[in-house]
Amino acid sequence: MNSPLVTTEWLASQTDLSGIFLLDVSVANVVGKTPISYDQLITIPNSYKVSVDRDLSNTEAVGVHVFPTEKQIQSVANNIGFNTQSTLVLYDDQGIYSSPRAWWIFKSFGFEHVFILDGGLPKWRAEGRMTDMVHLVPSGNIVSEDFKLDLSAVKTATDLLVNIETEASTVVDVRAADRFFGRVPEPRPGVRSGHIPKSSNLPFLxxxxxxxxxxKSPNELKVLFEAENFNPTASYIFSCGSGMTACIMLVAAILAGYENVCLYDGSWAEWGADRSLPIEV
Incomplete structure (x- = not known):
């Protein structure tokens, strides 16, 4: 499978999940779209819980949703028992929200067979498929593998500052237009309103x-990006509020055939809070 996505139909057809690790990567805090609320835990059967906020974020670093360390990836893999050759299927309880972020993290650490369940838990439930109320208990298998981050997958504020001068890459901010243009206050205290100079705006929704x-379908996404003057041979850096929804746009670009893509991990939570960095409104 070349696509980052798998369908609910495909997952339901996998009667033998022995070679597939199904990971629930839902998050508690949903920003930028109306959240789907649940009165109790609902899961897709035979799935493990991996916390994007804790397991896949460097909680010792300054910032929001900072990319995890190699040690953290090793810990998650050891806890559940998978490696870079394993097949991982990721889903979240909002349909498409945090699963693209987890997907980009695993891809950036060398996982080749990792996929997003398109539609996630809401689509699975809407189709009347079986659900559960628990996650699998990890077996704690030790994985003998060194995980290395592909440094080209993630950009820093310093990289973005240089890019303002060189314009080597197009920076695409996927926050809502009102936030991008500074018409509304930022949801995080101490973060300025506005956007990175010379960046463009394309809301992730x-x-x-x-x-x-x-x-949307790959063809629909191609039409959308062409209307925004995206160039398939150009380089793109995606940014958002905290590095979460930027990954939705990043995956959409890949679906549309764009290959030279990466993430500004700190995103506006970092840039807007650092008063030494320039902004536009």
């Missing part, structure tokens, strides 16, 4: 279907 649960 535009790459999702009207219900916000699944990605």
């Amino acid at each position: 535009k790459v999702l279907t009207s219900d916000g649960l699944t990605f």
Whole structure:
């Protein structure tokens, strides 16, 4: 499978999950779209819980949702028992929200067979498929593998500062237009309103279907990006509020055939809070 996505139909057809690790990567805090609320834990059967906020974020670093360390990836892999050759299927309880972030993290650490369940838990439930109320208990298998981060997958504020001068890459901010243009206050205390100089705005909801649960088709995404003057041979850096929803746009670009993509991990939570960095409104 070349696509980053798998369908609910495909997952339901996998009667033998012995070679597949199904990971619930839902997050508690949903920003930028109306959250789907749950009165109790609902899971897709035979899934493990991996916390994007704790397991896949460097909680010792300054910032929000900072990329995890190699040691953290090793810990998650050891806890559940998978490696870079394993097949991972990721889902979240909002349809498409945090699963693209987890996908980019695993891809950036060398996982080749990792996929996003398009539509996630909401689509699975809407189709009347079986659900559960628990996660699998990890077996604690030790994985003998060194995980290395592909440094080209993630950009820093310093990289972005240089890019303002060189314009080697196009920076795409996927926050809502009102936040991008500084018309509303930022949700995080101490963060300025506005955007990175010379960046463009394309809100992430535009790459999702009207219900916000699944990605638009690759052809629809190609038309969208062409209308925004995206160039398939150009380099793109995606940014958002904290590095979460930027990954939705990043995956959408990959679906549309764009290959030279990466993430500004600190995103506006970092840039807007650092008063030494320039902004535009």
